[in-house]
Amino acid sequence: xxxxxxxxxxxxxxxxxxxxxxxxxxxxxxxxxxxxxxxxxxxxxxxxxxxxxxxxxxxxxxxxxxxxxxxxxxxxxxxxxxxxxxxxxxxxxxxxxxxxxxxxxxxxxxxxxxx
Amino acid sequence: xxxxxxxxxxxxxxxxxxxxxxxxxxxxxxxxxxxxxxxxxxxxxxxxxxxxxxxxxxxxxxxxxxxxxxxxxxxxxxxxxxxxxxxxxxxxxxxxxxxxxxxxxxxxxxxxxxxxxxxxxxxxxxxxxxxxxxxxxxxxxxxxxxxxxxxxxxxxxxxxxxxxxxxxxxxxxxxxxxxxxxxxxxxxxxxxxxxxxxxxxxxxxxxxxxxxxxxxxxxxxxxxxxxxxxxxxxxxxxxxxxxxxxxxxxxxxxxxxxxxxxxxxxxxxxxxxxxxxxxxxxxxxxxxxxxxxxxxxxxxxxxxxxxxxxxxxxxxxxxxxxxxxxxxxxxxxxxxxxxxxxxxxxxxxxxxxxxxxxxxxxxxxxxxxxxxxxxxxxxxxxxxxxxxxxxxxxxxxxxxxxxxxxxxxxxxxxxxxxxxxxxxxxxxxxxxxxxxxxxxxxxxxxxxxxxxxxxxxxxxxxxxxxxxxxxxxxxxxxxxxxxxxxxxxxxxxxxxxxxxxxxxxx
Numbered sequence: 001x002x003x004x005x006x007x008x009x010x011x012x013x014x015x016x017x018x019x020x021x022x023x024x025x026x027x028x029x030x031x032x033x034x035x036x037x038x039x040x041x042x043x044x045x046x047x048x049x050x051x052x053x054x055x056x057x058x059x060x061x062x063x064x065x066x067x068x069x070x071x072x073x074x075x076x077x078x079x080x081x082x083x084x085x086x087x088x089x090x091x092x093x094x095x096x097x098x099x100x101x102x103x104x105x106x107x108x109x110x111x112x113x114x115x
Numbered sequence: 116x117x118x119x120x121x122x123x124x125x126x127x128x129x130x131x132x133x134x135x136x137x138x139x140x141x142x143x144x145x146x147x148x149x150x151x152x153x154x155x156x157x158x159x160x161x162x163x164x165x166x167x168x169x170x171x172x173x174x175x176x177x178x179x180x181x182x183x184x185x186x187x188x189x190x191x192x193x194x195x196x197x198x199x200x201x202x203x204x205x206x207x208x209x210x211x212x213x214x215x216x217x218x219x220x221x222x223x224x225x226x227x228x229x230x231x232x233x234x235x236x237x238x239x240x241x242x243x244x245x246x247x248x249x250x251x252x253x254x255x256x257x258x259x260x261x262x263x264x265x266x267x268x269x270x271x272x273x274x275x276x277x278x279x280x281x282x283x284x285x286x287x288x289x290x291x292x293x294x295x296x297x298x299x300x301x302x303x304x305x306x307x308x309x310x311x312x313x314x315x316x317x318x319x320x321x322x323x324x325x326x327x328x329x330x331x332x333x334x335x336x337x338x339x340x341x342x343x344x345x346x347x348x349x350x351x352x353x354x355x356x357x358x359x360x361x362x363x364x365x366x367x368x369x370x371x372x373x374x375x376x377x378x379x380x381x382x383x384x385x386x387x388x389x390x391x392x393x394x395x396x397x398x399x400x401x402x403x404x405x406x407x408x409x410x411x412x413x414x415x416x417x418x419x420x421x422x423x424x425x426x427x428x429x430x431x432x433x434x435x436x437x438x439x440x441x442x443x444x445x446x447x448x449x450x451x452x453x454x455x456x457x458x459x460x461x462x463x464x465x466x467x468x469x470x471x472x473x474x475x476x477x478x479x480x481x482x483x484x485x486x487x488x489x490x491x492x493x494x495x496x497x498x499x500x501x502x503x504x505x506x507x508x509x510x511x512x513x514x515x516x517x518x519x520x521x522x523x524x525x526x527x528x529x530x531x532x533x534x535x536x537x538x539x540x541x542x543x544x545x546x547x548x549x550x551x552x553x554x555x556x557x558x559x560x561x562x563x564x565x566x567x568x569x570x571x572x573x574x575x576x577x578x579x580x581x582x583x584x585x586x587x588x589x590x591x592x593x594x595x596x597x598x599x600x601x602x603x604x605x606x607x608x609x610x611x612x613x614x615x616x617x618x619x620x621x
Binding site: 020025028032035036039040042043046047048072073076079080083086087090091094095097098101102107110111112113114 | 247250251254257258261262265268269270271273274275276277278280281284285287288291292294295296298299300344347348349351352
């Protein structure tokens with residue numbers, strides 16, 4: 001499972017960078033969305049994937065017997081999804097406002113503050 | 116268990132929430148801003164004092180009583196405590212400055228709650244002992260900074276914000292990726308628990324990859340070469356109080372994180388990682404100062420100088436001797452004070468003359484000699500003229516460079532110091548020394564009439580406070596030096612940190 005996921009994550013990173021290198025504002029934000037999801041999937045994959053192993057220990061024992069799924073990465077991902085969602089909501093509103101103010105979707109035309 | 120460690124995070128959160136509750140009254144929010152940041156300043160000074168006098172020099176608190184390494188700990192060692200004091204000081208200065216300068220439109224749209232939230236995020240990032248928690252705090256301060264940056268909604272702010280938001284999101288996601296890989300490799304995210312784990316891992320190539328991911332992520336936040344382009348594109352767009360706060364604090368969070376990671380966690384291959392840091396530092400100094408030389412707009416000159424001075428901080432970390440680390444931290448402290456003060460003075464000039472363009476202002480030395488003196492104290496300090504604070508920082512760094520026989524970086528640091536002086540003299544000669552240009556005299560007179568002497572006095576208050584501090588840090592540097600040398604010794608010996616955080620239950 002892990003090798004397959006590695007390709008999926010790699011593909012998502014590649015797609016997101018491709019989208020971010022385009023000049024359109026909307027595609028930039030789509031790239032950011034893909035990127036944050038790629039990072040979440042990466043955490044999920046690197047911390048080990050187990051099927052059907054609950055993160056529970058027997059009553060009275062200190063350590064789980066046999067294999068077990070680690071619940072911590074899922075807590076991390078959940079936090080990261082929430083943060084990512086909030087930030088991306090901001091980004092979507094920002095490009096909307098920026099489009100209203102600047103009347104352009106082309107990042108190359110938004111360079112008045114650069115030089 | 117030391118409850119005072121949590122105060123610098125809790126106080127701004129509390130006052131931020133109160134400001135939201137009282138959103139209808141601008142006056143109440145203003146006073147909450149001053150009182151809240153003042154309380155934060157007192158709490159942070161107590162924290163630094165307690166940390167310094169504690170026999171270990173490290174205070175910790177386990178949130179929710181979940182002991183490290185399982186729960187999240189807040190850790191105040193000397194480096195963190197010093198940074199928290201600086202953050203609180205800047206918050207306080209900017210809150211006072213905002214009393215006179217922040218328009219009621221900005222106040223209505225939540226300037227003060229965002230200010231508190233930003234300070235909370237910054238203090239949290241300085242105090243946390245958990246990598247994932249660091250990511251969360253960085254996001255907290257980023258979201259607050261996004262909103263502060265676009266407050267007002269002008270075209271330039273939108274254009275600047277798009278670059279700022281994109282690059283900072285990119286760096287956050289890189290940080291998250293690195294955190295995930297760290298967890299996959301070691302099974303823990305507690306910084307103290309991670310000490311030494313990386314050296315045990317067989318595949319050292321992978322460790323270096325993760326180290327570089329952290330390096331790139333924090334370098335974007337610190338605006339280091341070649342990843343700094345978002346900073347000069349955005350920092351001059353918001354109101355000047357916000358620019359000053361950003362200039363003082365945001366990039367320093369990135370620098371702080373690098374200091375933390377590359378002294379505590381990634382010391383297994385200093386020949387490789389710290390060599391890269393040294394090169395980045397050198398290039399950052401040169402590109403920043405050359406960028407500044409080109410401009411005649413006060414805030415843009417100062418923005419590029421932020422970049423240039425980040426290079427010195429990298430130099431301190433890269434040399435990695437106790438003197439260099441102490442010099443690096445000293446430079447961060449000095450830079451927060453002097454650079455933010457220059458932004459605030461730039462704001463005063465704007466309110467007196469109606470322009471940030473050096474070509475359009477002048478004659479301030481004759482009319483406002485005190486402003487000139489405060490500018491000189493900060494600007495010469497930034498350029499490194501003895502006996503002001505910038506000189507001491509550069510002296511420590513360059514001496515450490517000579518001791519390490521890194522002649523290249525020493526030469527660059529000295530040369531960049533000269534060019535910094537050039538930029539500061541340029542502002543001095545144009546804004547203060549020359550006559551007010553006739554073509555813009557009318558607008559200047561109009562602007563000066565609209566600003567009351569009372570608002571000016573409120574603006575002078577934080578400016579004077581920071582200017583005196585910039586001088587005092589240089590003249591009376593002995594006690595500061597001792598604290599910072601102790602901080603550097605702590606950084607050189609991670610075991611102190613580990614014992615303080617994990618020692619309780621062993």
